[in-house]
Amino acid sequence: MCPALEPLYLDDFRISVVLPVYSETRTVRQIVDWLGTHLGARLLEVIIVISPRSSADSQAVCSDLAREDQRVRVFEQQENPGVGRAFREGYARVRGNVVLSMDSDGEMESIWDMGIGNRIAPFDSTFLFDSIDREHATTRISVALP
Numbered sequence: 001m002c003p004a005l006e007p008l009y010l011d012d013f014r015i016s017v018v019l020p021v022y023s024e025t026r027t028v029r030q031i032v033d034w035l036g037t038h039l040g041a042r043l044l045e046v047i048i049v050i051s052p053r054s055s056a057d058s059q060a061v062c063s064d065l066a067r068e069d070q071r072v073r074v075f076e077q078q079e080n081p082g083v084g085r086a087f088r089e090g091y092a093r094v095r096g097n098v099v100l101s102m103d104s105d106g107e108m109e110s111i112w113d114m115g116i117g118n119r120i121a122p123f124d125s126t127f128l129f130d131s132i133d134r135e136h137a138t139t140r141i142s143v144a145l146p
Helices: 026-042 056-068 083-091 116-124
Strands: 015-021 043-050 072-076 098-101 127-131 141-145
Touching: 015 026, 015 083, 026 043, 026 056, 043 056, 043 083, 056 072, 083 098
Parallel strands: 015 043, 015 098, 043 072
Antiparallel strands: 098 141, 127 141
C-alpha cells in the first residue's frame, strides 16, 4: 500500500536537474541557460556529472558554467563511465524536492527505455514520471519526487 502523499504545490518546487555530460559543449550551455530562464527561482541546482573521458573543451565549458552560476555543481563521474551510472551518481547528490533528468546532447532515450526507471522508482522516489518531447531536446525530462 502506498502512503498518502502530501500535495507539492508549484511554489514549493525546489528543482534539482541531473545532467550527465560526455563531450558536449554548446548544448550544455544552452540547456543550463534554458533551465535558468524557464524555471527561474524554482531551480535549486544543476548537477553536471561529467565523464572522465570527456574532452578538455567539454570540461572547460562545465567548469565555466559552475564559476558563472552558483546553482551549477560539477562532479566527475567516479564509477564505470556511462549515462546510467552518471544519472545514479547525480541522483545521490540532489538537494531538491523535484528532480529533473535531462540529456546534454538531445539524443538520449527515455529512462524507462534504458531500464533505469525501474531500478530507481522502488528505492529513490515516491513518484517517478518520464516524458519525452522528441522535437525539442531541451524539454526532454524525467521527474522524480523523492
